[in-house]
Amino acid sequence: MASLLDEVCGEVVERRTSGRSRTAYLHVNFRAIAPLNRPLQIEARIRRSVGRKTYVDATIRDGETGLRPMLRAST
Numbered sequence: 811m812a813s814l815l816d817e818v819c820g821e822v823v824e825r826r827t828s829g830r831s832r833t834a835y836l837h838v839n840f841r842a843i844a845p846l847n848r849p850l851q852i853e854a855r856i857r858r859s860v861g862r863k864t865y866v867d868a869t870i871r872d873g874e875t876g877l878r879p880m881l882r883a884s885t
């Protein structure tokens with residue numbers, strides 16, 4: 811789950827900013843148990859950019875219910 815969040819955050823930064831990037835830190839909050847064998851909904855948004863640093867927030871939700879996030883991450 812943490813790797814998924816890292817990947818999606820990296821992808822958003824790659825698409826929205828110029829140049830190569832890499833994760834400096836990844837903070838993950840596990841808020842609920844993520845179900846197996848069900849689709850997941852993963853969302854990542856750039857929170858702010860300061861110089862060459864980009865801050866990203868991401869969530870993973872149940873892909874069928876879309877209810878409150880099971881995981882939250884910030885990078």
Ligand SMILES: CCCCCCCCCC(=O)SCCNC(=O)CCNC(=O)[C@H](O)C(C)(C)COP(=O)(O)OP(=O)(O)OC[C@H]1O[C@@H](n2cnc3c(N)ncnc32)[C@H](O)[C@@H]1OP(=O)(O)O
Binds near residue numbers: 834835
């Ligand atoms: C289609 C494409 C899809 C792409 C998906 C890709 C998924 C991406 C997943 C990954 O990124 S995997 C790679 C995992 N990451 C790494 O391997 C990074 C390893 N670490 C580094 O390369 C360096 O430590 C890093 C570039 C992050 C920072 O080195 P620098 O020499 O640039 O840092 P420097 O010491 O000059 O500090 C610059 C600023 O960053 C801050 N900083 C550095 N490391 C930090 C850190 N770890 N956490 C928080 N802040 C950090 C530091 O405080 C400072 O802040 P200020 O400018 O405000 O003073």
